[in-house]
Amino acid sequence: MSRIGKQPIPVPAGVKVDINGQHIAVTGSKGKLEMEVRPEIDLVLQDNEILVNTREEGRKVNAFRGLFRSLVNNMVVGVVEGFRKALIIEGVGYKASVAGNTLTLSVGYSNPVDYTLPAEVNAKMEGANKIVLESIDKELLGLTAAQIRQIKKPEPYKGKGIRYEDEHIVRKVGKAGGKK
Template identity: 70%
Template sequence: MSRIGKQPIPVPAGVKVDLKGQLISVTGNKGTLKREIIPEVEVVLEDGVISVRNRVETKKVNAFRGLTRSLINNMIIGVADGFKRVLVIEGVGYKASVSNSKLTLNVGYSNPVEFELPKEVNATVDGNTKIVLECIDKELLGLVAAKIRQVRKPEPYKGKGIRYEDEHIVRKVGKAGAS
């Protein structure tokens, strides 16, 4: 029983939704997103409200119904407001800079790490240690943020590395604390 899948999705003013078979296209002031929907799930647009229904009643299709509803909701929020992800760099001498679509990370390696950003993702650097990523596609934004974090994951002893702004690093006690 998908409780999320049963909830209707209100379409805000300024957002246009087009349904052509199993292809849904959402257009807003930030851009356009398209997604193919599995044939077992039906999407209906009535009076500015989108509802997702099952064509076949099985447990698997019910799970896909909730997933489809969440994906469509994220598309609508993305084209209306956009998504934002903040990464924080911690460590002495660790810094980042961005030029065009290239993010340069100096995070303790002998050479700076050049990270090529997709054209859909916008990055800004605040004070050399805070990377702000913005995109209309939540899935792509999360993937890019995870790849940037992968360059230098935060280590548990001093917390040095790249972490999400809301992430809490559990610190370990070093050698001196073991005795």
């Protein structure tokens, strides 16, 4: 049984939810998000709450129920508050700059790397080494942050590279530190 899927999703004031068959559209102060739901899942809007029900019974359907409850909840939270993810650049001479929808990274390669941000994701710099990404779509935000991190993943000896703000890099001692 999906315990997450059974919980109703509260719809705050100012959020408009349209459910048309398997299509759901959520509109709020920050924007509009849309999604198609699997045919096994049934969405019901009543008393300013969205209920996620199943049309069939089974383990797989219950897993989808919990998944789509989380996805729809992320849509509601996204159009009201939005999501934020921060990346830290560590390394001597490593830097980044944002111009429009292009993120330029100088991270140890012979040429700077230009990354084009999706239209729904906004980036800004905080200080010289912190990139803050904001979006109403949590899935797209996570994918964008992962692609930026992939440009120069943090290495385990000095920790140089691009990492998430809350990520801890496990350091290795290196060849000189291992000898006694």
